[in-house]
Amino acid sequence: MQDLSSLPIKVSDPWKDPAANGWDVIDGRTIHDNRTLEADVVIIGSGAGGGVSAEILSQQGLKVIIVEAARLKTSDQFNMDEGEAYRDLYQEGAMRATKDAGMTILQGRAVGGTTVVNWTSSFRTPHETLNFWRDRYGVDGLDRASLDPWFAKMEQRLNIEKWIMPPNANNDVLKRGCDAKGWHVDVIPRNVSGCWNIGYCGMGCPTNAKMSMLVTTLPEALNQGATLIHSAQAHQLVIEGDTVTGVIVHPLQNDKQPTGATVTLKARAVVTAGGSMQSPALLLRSEAPDPKGLVGTRTFLHPTNFAYGIYDKEIAPYYGAPQSMYSDEFVFKHGVDGPAGYKLEMMPMHPGLNTALVGGYGIDARQQAEQLPNLAASIALLRDGFHEDSQGGRVELRDNGEPLLDYPVNDYLLDGTRRAHLTMLEMQFAAGAKQVRPGHHDAPYYKSWKEAKAGIASLDYAPTITGLGSAHVMGGLTMGQDDSHCTVNSDGSYKYLNGLYVIDGSVFPTSLGVNPQLTIYGISARNATRLAEALSV
Amino acid sequence: MDQGINRRGFLKLGAFGSAMLATGSGLALLSGCASNDGPATGYRYFRQQDIELLTPLVGVVMGPALAAVNASAEDGMKAYDDLLEGAMPGTRATLFQLLDLLQLGAARWFLTGTWASFAEQSDEQLQQTLADWSAKENSIARMALKGLTQPMHMAWYVKPEAARSTGYPGPPKKILA
Structure with a gap:
């Protein structure tokens, strides 16, 4: 039996004493007086978009202030406790969901953003997706040939390479299953x-070891003289005429409630990089001009469905690199804009996530919980946003200004889920599963592929009972030169305000068909470099 | 199957459900069932009426899981309360709206199939209520069941002792350098 519970981990934390490094780090929890700070650029958010922008802009000699809502938490506090991680490092304590509870959303909330908690998969954006953006939204200068040098730069910066170790048993299921079927892997x-x-x-x-923003771009930006204010929520943009001149920030207490103080940040340029949902919500709270009412629309999730296989041999899905094998066999099988295509990957499973996803109650739920050591969990990420029946969700504000995503699960997604369930069950049986169950409230474990096919044909594919989740929130501030559908230009500038730039995954006109971090890194590096040049003139 | 009609039907139910959530929690407020006196003693978020409502349900949903480590339904409720610490006020408000709604007999009948409060039902009756509730085809009942029970599992199984009861040996040991 695999057991790492006695393995000691002792690694030094570069954040142990920020002041000793010469870093200017301000803890919002200590701010009780109103104050004003000035910089060349204020960056809202410290994740994939904000981290990369902070490094590039500060390396060009610009004074940068990074604002982050989350409390600083670093490797000395990363104790691998599942509950503490959800509480401290995820949006809404990992209880974020779409408005009608149809999809659960795992999105990071950390200094370093989702890069601190993602599963490290790093893919260049598919040609098909970038061509679709160019043809349908007028995205300019971001074709694959133009972006490849930016991807190469970020791959080098973040040490992105194919995983050289053998896959863990969970990921080996995907490899064996796809090999047996003759599918791409x-x-x-x-x-x-x-x-x-x-x-x-x-x-x-x-x-x-993970080259997240927390240990790469943020330390470099701080070395270059940037200031980080954490535990501080960007509340509203300061808009004077048609120009953004700063941001009103509310420092937060430990319980994420405002301390009551106000920090006003003034800058020549404001970069919003809070990630999808957060960036559109900031513009909505600020009542930013939006003549066509597009802000927050076309928010995409890669709606993700699940299949759980039970094996005779131990899988230990909680140990080992969480994602190391994938299959693109079905991503563009029916064209770019046809029925939903899907990418196949595996998902690491720890006891909390496993039981929450598997669901049920009583003895049945308990028996499934106890099968964890022999469980393999496969996932299929549906490409959303490429078809007229796939318009994504819309970000709204709750009464208190928090973002909420209204994204009803429709027949387009349910059809894609049914097909993906069939694929994953076929794959897991081909990999030797004893029994497999799709992530669906009404589905039992099936003992054979034949039984599974018949069972899935009789399942009611309806919202809520069909298990769907997301770890990839994208879009909401659509990029492109087509003003009738887009709010952000291809260089990241907001169409209706001077001085405001959107540099994060919010700008994607559709989902990607791949895990989003490298796309965010590449486009952010390109647009932050352009912004640095514009501001340095 | 005519998918168009199916979807329209669902949307109508969804709108009805949202209206019921809004008016239902309003009614609960008026009838005094949802008086917000702040958190119950020993809890950070759940109010006394939530404890009375949910503890019996936690006992049945999580029963075998709790028994495996000699824990009580109250321990399950405390874990649930801990989970809410990470949530935002808006997340908690949505949950409390649903709990307020379940204080009303008519809403319990609509959502779970029984007028009786959970506290008045035996374990066997609660098992039956959960089975009936699980089989409901209206979207708001499905939302309610998932919205209430999914966090119960997550809240409980992230506790290290509960986690190890699944066969998970636990994480490596972090030692400060």
Whole structure:
């Protein structure tokens, strides 16, 4: 039996004493007086978009202030406790869901953003997706040939390489299943350096091997003189005439409630990089001009469905690099804009996530919980946003200004889910599963592929009972030169305000068909570099 | 199957459900069932009426899981309360709206199939209520069941002792350098 519980992990934390590094780090929890700070650029959010922008802009000699709502938490505190990770490193304590509870959303809320908790999969954006953006939304200068140098730059910066170790047993299921079916399968490129292969990417890497923003771009920006204010929520943009001149920030207490103080940040340029949902919500709270009412629309999730296989041999889905094998066999099988295509990957499973997803109650739920050591969990990420029946969700504000995503689960997604369930069950039986169950409230474990096919044909594919979740929130501030559908230009500038730039995954006109981090890194590097040039003139 | 009619039917039910949530919690407020006196003693978020409402349900949903480590339904409720710490005020408000609604007999009948409060039902009756509730085809009942029970599992099984009871040996040991 695999057991890492006695493995000691002792690694030094570069954030142990920020002041000793010469870093200007301000803890919002200590701010009780109103104050005003000035910089060349204020960056709202410290994740994939904000981190990359902060490094590039500060390296050009610009004074940068980074604002982050989350409290600083670093490797000394990354103790691999699942509950503490959800509480401290995820939006809404990992209880975020779409408005009608149809899809659960795992999105990071950390210094370093989702890069602190993602599973490290790093893919370049597919040509098909970038061509679709160019043809349908007038996205300019972001075709694959133009972006490839930016991807190469970020791959080098974050040590992105195909994983060289053998896959863990969970990912080996995908490899064996796809090989048996003759389907495409390949090794996932990961942003790690000296990875211990223990499996806790989703809880904050305890060894600092994951090349998240927390240990790469943010330290470099601070070395270059940037200021980080954490535990501080960007509340509203300061808009004077048709120009953004700053941001009103509310420092937060430990309980995420405002301390009551106001910090006003003034800058020549404001970059919103809070990620999808957060960036559109900031514009909505600020009542930013939006003549066509597009802000917050076309928010996409890669709606993700599940299949659980039980094996005779131990799988230990909680240990080892969480994602190392994938299949693109079905991503563009029916064209770019046909029925939903899907990418196949595996999902790491720890007891909390497993039981929440598997659901049920009483003895049945308990029996499934106890099967965890022999469980393999496959996932299919549906490409949303490429078809007229796939318009994504809309970000709204709750009464208190928090974002809420209204994204009803429709027949287009349910059809894609049914097909993906069939694919995953076929794959897991081909990999030797004893029994497999799709993520559906009404589905039992099936004992054979034949039984599964018949069972799935009789399932009611309806919202809520069909298990769907997301770890990829994208869009909401659509990029492109087509003003009738887009609010952001291809260089990241907001169409209706001067001085405001959107540099995060919010700008994607559709979902991607791949895990989003490298796309965010590449486009952010390109647009932050352009912004640095514009501001340095 | 005519998918168009199916979807329209669903949307109508969804709108009805949202209206019921809004008016139902309003009614609960008026009838005094949802008086917000703040958190119950020993809890950070759940109010006394939530404890009375949910503890019996936690006992049945999580029963075998709790028994495996000699824990009580109250321990399950405390874990649930801990989970809410990470949530935002808006997340908690949505949950409380649903709990307020379930204080009303008519809403319990609509959502779960029984007028009786959970506290008045035996374990066997609660098992039957959960079975009936699970089989409901209206979207708001499905939302309510998932919205209430999914966090119960997550809340309980992230506790290290509960986690190890699934066969998970636990994480490596972090030692400060």
